[in-house]
Amino acid sequence: MGKFITGIQQVGIGVKDACEAKHLYKVLFGMDVLIFEDKAAAALMTRYTGTEVHHRHAILSLNMAGGGGFEIWQFTSREPVKPAMLPRLGDLGIFAVKIKSRDVQAAHSYFSGLDNVKLSAIYTSPDDRPHFWLTDPYGNHFNIVEGDEWFKTDRGICGGVVGAVIGVSDMDKAQHFYKSVLGIDEVVYSGEAPMHDVPPEEPAGAHCKRILLKKQVANKGAFSKLLGAVQIELIQNTELTPQKIYDNRYWGDCGFIHICFDALDMDSLKSNSTKSGYCFTVDSANSFDMGEAAGRFCYVEDPDGTLIELVETHKVPVLKKFGWYLNLKKRKEKGHKRLPDWVIGMMALNKIR
Template identity: 50%
Template sequence: MSGKIISGIQQIGIGVSDVQAAFKWYRKNFGMSVPVFEEAAEAALMLPYTGGEPRSRHAILAINMQGGGGFEIWQYTSRKPEGPKFEPQLGDLGINIAKMKSKNVEATYELFNRRGLNVLGDLQNDPYGKPTFFVKDPWDNIFQIVTSNSWFQQRKTDLPGGPNGAIIGVTDIEKARTLYSDILGYDTVIYEEEGVFDDLKAVLGGDKKLKRILLRHSKPMEGAFSPLLGASEIELVVASNRKPKKIYENRFWGDLGYIHLCYDINGMQALKEECEAKGFNFTVDSANSFDMGEAAGHFTYIEDPDGTLIEFVETHKVPIMKKIGWYLNLQKRDPKKPLPRFMLKAMGMSEVKD
């Protein structure tokens, strides 16, 4: 294959202190109820970000059958995971907030309030005129609920779908766009503004002057999992009147918080060449195939201009129906061709119901 294919956001990595408690909370309140894999093992390939030593961990990759990306819920087992040394504000460098898509933001807002979740502030309209709000999980991660029309299947629920983007703190929007627009393909500007915004005031630092730009793709996604992953968006935010801090300064990958943003891709060599040509060298490369027990593939990492970790995964093997041992080898397929919907729906047979 001559070029790269980016099929969408595969998952957002979330470092937590209790992987099972987090999985239960996310499946109950966010519908992240299908474990694609679960593995307790040593993370031996992330040495640049784990203090130069392999670290033991327990990870669950959970997806939402309405569509969207997944959560890689990640807990250190060989050490106590650390939180940031300060309370991050909007615009600090790294993944500030995960975006979760909803068919009806108002109904999700009402549901979360009835459940007594930690909803931050009131329902507001974003600069595009769409309703939105924020909610914080028990581990202090903040999620933004946003409107989306991109769905794999719509269930009769007011729960959101999976993640469809992130708010990322950067120091320079144009510099950051060499990665997010030029390489990742977020080439369409939905809005770009500077000021103090009502829809952000419920988040720490959101009552201060900020620059923000919301980016989406102009072309539909391709690839095996594109119908499930769906459309996504990236919002870059700059703190206008203060020097931002690095959220993961003096901490390890896998510590508490949003540890990476991961894209499902095909054509790793073409992607490597493009990244290197634009100054984003792979900092981690699993070289050929890694095995996660129930899934396998090739993963790499780069850093955005401010050090935020972006992961790429070229999936080689994925469980479709684990109960009957149905695993799919993706290396023998046309990389642009989406998987049949019945195969993707079959992944839901592993759903955990409380």
């Protein structure tokens, strides 16, 4: 189960202007390393785009402090659609992305100096750790939490993606999916109570079932040290009739469109997922070219239809200026060993300008 994934590779964020967004997230969260930028048709995703093939502009950026990155995604063949109303805590889907920080207080002070974001107060989580919420100019929520491990220690106060807050309709079914299919099975906290540590403009005190699941840093996988641990917080708001965040909209429209996990053995992961009752809905089967990167990608849905992407990376740019790309398919015989730190560190030279 957990042996099939290493960490969160990226979270997909649908936007109206990908170029604007890549610079915004560089400033906010230090996502300044460009892994790929690609314009093409999303031909395999018609199940989620109204049975039509739509074109898109996709950008994958990372923060080399560690954690997952952002896949910034913009429709170019249609106007991206915003939700009719902002997601509420407990609505079904990815409500917020968790960003790790070395110093939560310092991060709060930094963001307080920016005029294009909204901040909550600093709260204490059920496991007694400081955290706060940030809402970006597009209305997306981010949960800034303490980070426990880092790839580069000379970076800013924030790292990359460590997890997500996901609204669910049935806590037992949701736990079964994230534990049995993805292997995120360590329970950090679990309970049912009024929730007061909420984002700006979200009403406090709603009665919620709440559980934080964690997967420790993997000891194998080319990028496992960079990606780090995984935290998935499931929220079931028992006072709310939940709506699907992407109801009547397409995958790729504005907001958090998917969570993408780095997969080690896609065939075994697919078999395990099917046995657990969750069949893959999309499977590229072979290596899919994303311009400067390539891999096999698949999708599976959690019990409420939240989209989980799984990627087995085949090619990744290390130093694009000199044409240096890693072919990870050739490394399988090495047992999915971690790449040397210096090799991953070279990726930092591919900057967003």
